[in-house]
Amino acid sequence: xxxxxxxxxxxxxxxxxxxxxxxxxxxxxxxxxxxxxxxxxxxxxxxxxxxxxxxxxxxxxxxxxxxxxxxxxxxxxxxxxxxxxxxxxxxxxxxxxxxxxxxxxxxxxxxxxxxxxxxxxxxxxxxxxxxxxxxxxxxxxxxxxxxxxxxxxxxxxxxxxxxxxxxxxxxxxxxxxxxxxxxxxxxxx
Amino acid sequence: xxxxxxxxxxxxxxxxxxxxxxxxxxxxxxxxxxxxxxxxxxxxxxxxxxxxxxxxxxxxxxxxxxxxxx
Numbered sequence: 001x002x003x004x005x006x007x008x009x010x011x012x013x014x015x016x017x018x019x020x021x022x023x024x025x026x027x028x029x030x031x032x033x034x035x036x037x038x039x040x041x042x043x044x045x046x047x048x049x050x051x052x053x054x055x056x057x058x059x060x061x062x063x064x065x066x067x068x069x070x071x072x073x074x075x076x077x078x079x080x081x082x083x084x085x086x087x088x089x090x091x092x093x094x095x096x097x098x099x100x101x102x103x104x105x106x107x108x109x110x111x112x113x114x115x116x117x118x119x120x121x122x123x124x125x126x127x128x129x130x131x132x133x134x135x136x137x138x139x140x141x142x143x144x145x146x147x148x149x150x151x152x153x154x155x156x157x158x159x160x161x162x163x164x165x166x167x168x169x170x171x172x173x174x175x176x177x178x179x180x181x182x183x184x185x186x187x188x189x
Numbered sequence: 190x191x192x193x194x195x196x197x198x199x200x201x202x203x204x205x206x207x208x209x210x211x212x213x214x215x216x217x218x219x220x221x222x223x224x225x226x227x228x229x230x231x232x233x234x235x236x237x238x239x240x241x242x243x244x245x246x247x248x249x250x251x252x253x254x255x256x257x258x259x
Binding site: 010139142143146147150159160161162163164166167169170173174177183 | 215217218219222223224225238239240241242247248249250251252253254255257
């Protein structure tokens with residue numbers, strides 16, 4: 001069960017009218033390494049992972065939904081007042097034809113989201129290594145988004161999200177160390 | 190910058206675009222930690238909420254490393 005707090009994890013501010021950025025940002029919404037994929041991956045894997053790290057997957061999976069909400073807010077703010085003409089000029093013509101300015105789970109190329117993006121192998125190490133890789137890929141995506149965006153307020157939010165990927169990656173790495181069960185052993189040389 | 194690495198990709202005299210020069214990639218602080226030690230120094234709660242982490246040792250500010258060519 002979840003408790004919903006009606007506020008964003010981090011304030012989202014967009015200072016320039018640039019609907020083109022929405023086209024890129026949607027990669028983190030419905031892309032292979034996006035927040036939706038992350039949330040669904042962790043909240044599914046947690047059932048079949050050793051109990052010591054279940055809580056970690058629950059916590060991070062939940063936070064990913066908070067990130068998804070931030071990305072959604074960014075995309076919404078960038079597109080909500082755009083005219084059909086502006087949508088077309090921003091390269092969002094195909095999106096407009098299908099969705100108007102509604103959000104949809106697809107990547108920056110318009111490929112719809114699929115469960116094939118995520119895996120649950122049942123092997124705890126295989127699953128955690130996938131999670132680490134997912135966090136690093138999401139971190140890289142945020143870097144490329146920041147590189148392309150010249151909106152300082154939007155970048156502020158993206159930087160926060162990138163930093164969270166770093167922390168999540170470390171937590172998954174720690175989970176691997178916990179499962180290796182060598183942490184309390186003395187090291188002899 | 191400790192966590193910014195770079196290399197110079199080969200540029201052929203026949204390449205169509207001017208060379209980008211250095212190509213950058215990041216190796217953020219968590220890669221050097223594996224397991225976070227106890228009792229690391231902390232940001233103030235307000236600062237931590239802004240930065241996205243409680244620990245200066247894990248904070249890695251990101252800025253576009255490339256010149257804007259446009």
